Amino acid sequence: MELEGKIxxxxxxxxxxxxxxxxxxxxxxxxxxxxxxxEDLALETASGLEAQGLSAAVFPVDVSNSTQVEAMVQAVTDQLGQIDILVNDAGIGQSCSFLEMAEDEWERVMAINLKGAFLCAQAVARRMVERSAGGRIVSIVSTAASNARTDAAAYCASKAGLLQLTKVMALELGPHGITVNAVGPGLTITGSPVRQKPTDAYRTAFVAAVPLGRTGQPTDIAQAVAFLASPRADYISGQVIYVDGGYSAGKLSVRE
Ligand SMILES: NC(=O)c1ccc[n+]([C@@H]2O[C@H](COP(=O)([O-])OP(=O)(O)OC[C@H]3O[C@@H](n4cnc5c(N)ncnc54)[C@H](O)[C@@H]3O)[C@@H](O)[C@H]2O)c1
Structure with a gap:
């Protein structure tokens, strides 16, 4: 129970x-x-946790809306207490070619994946700094933060931006005892009702480039986040951990 008492x-x-x-x-x-x-899915998830003897509270928010983000962070502080850990996971995918990408689609991806993380981190970090008790911020990026892929211009740019934002925050918030890191999943199959499933062709091509030979599971990613949020990661900041079965380490070479 490494996070006992943490919000x-x-x-x-x-x-x-x-x-x-x-x-x-x-x-x-x-x-x-x-x-x-x-909110509907959040309530389902919270009742699923309750059925396991755990508990979580639900706070509806669109992370791309600064007024909603400020209200959500204040509501969490009022109802649960001072925030110790923020995980920026909310994000959306994208699939269309660079030449066909519409301006509003570009803006939607950037607003949720990049601006949303900025707004949440700023609202939480301001309170952490005021309280002088340190804190943890972990953002979910992607292998796409450093490995470009086709049909994902806005997505790749948003995740690369979030990775760089992570490093800037690590520099500025470190003196306040706040660590800021990122976790970069590779292709992770979740069964989520929200995200579109990858095609079989995409999945096969991705797995062929993964040294460990499989897609990720949500718990693979969650364990890295839990580690970065724990006291075991006290001296780690400004880093990204790719949880991708080795995908981003480099290209497999063909042996003759
Ligand atoms: N699944 C993968 O293969 C994979 C790979 C690399 C990175 N990621 C990243 O991991 C994160 C989670 O991905 P996932 O596959 O679990 O996606 P998902 O669509 O299953 O879950 C995303 C969650 O974010 C919420 N959300 C979306 N827009 C929001 C908004 N504006 N405000 C608040 N909440 C919002 C959704 O309701 C959903 O609950 C994303 O940031 C994604 O880019 C996923």
Whole structure:
């Protein structure tokens, strides 16, 4: 129970990877706020945790809306207490070619994946600094933060931006005892009702480039986040851990 007594916000915690993160932090003793735009799914996730003898509270929010983010962070502080951990997981995918990408689609991806993380981190970090008790911020990026892929211009740019934002925050918030890190999943199959399933062709091509030979599971990602949120990671900041079966280590070479 490494996180006993800690208060954590998990954006996007209603489904997929975020749900596994909310579960892992709760299992470690944290009081978790599931902050998600899908209140229906968030309530389902919270009652699923309750059925396992765990508990989490639900706070509806669209992370791309600064007024809603400020209200959510204040509501969590009022209802659960001062925030120790923020996990920026809320994000959306994208699939269209660079030449065909519409301006509003570009803006939607950037608003949720990049601006949303900025707004949540700023609102939480201001309170952490005021309280002088340190804190943890972990953002979910992607292998796409450093490995470009086709049909994902806005997505890749948003995740690369979030990775760099992570490093800037590590520099500026470190003197306040706040660590800021990122976790970069490879292709992770979640069964989420929100995210579109990858095609079989995409999945096969991805697995062929993964040294460990499989896609990720949500718990693989959640364990890395739980580690970065724990006292075992006290001296780690400004880093990204890719949880991708070795995919981003480099290209497999063909042996003759
Ligand atoms: N699944 C993968 O293969 C994979 C790989 C790399 C990175 N990621 C990243 O991991 C994170 C989670 O992905 P996932 O596969 O679990 O996706 P998902 O769609 O299953 O879950 C995302 C969650 O975020 C919430 N959300 C979406 N927009 C929101 C908004 N504006 N405000 C608040 N909540 C919002 C959704 O309701 C959902 O609960 C994302 O940031 C994604 O980019 C996923």
């Amino acid at each position: 954590a916000i998990v954006t996007g915690g209603a489904a997929g990877i975020g749900k596994a993160i909310a579960t892992a932090l709760t299992e470690q003793g944290a009081s978790v706020a599931i902050a998600d735009v899908r």
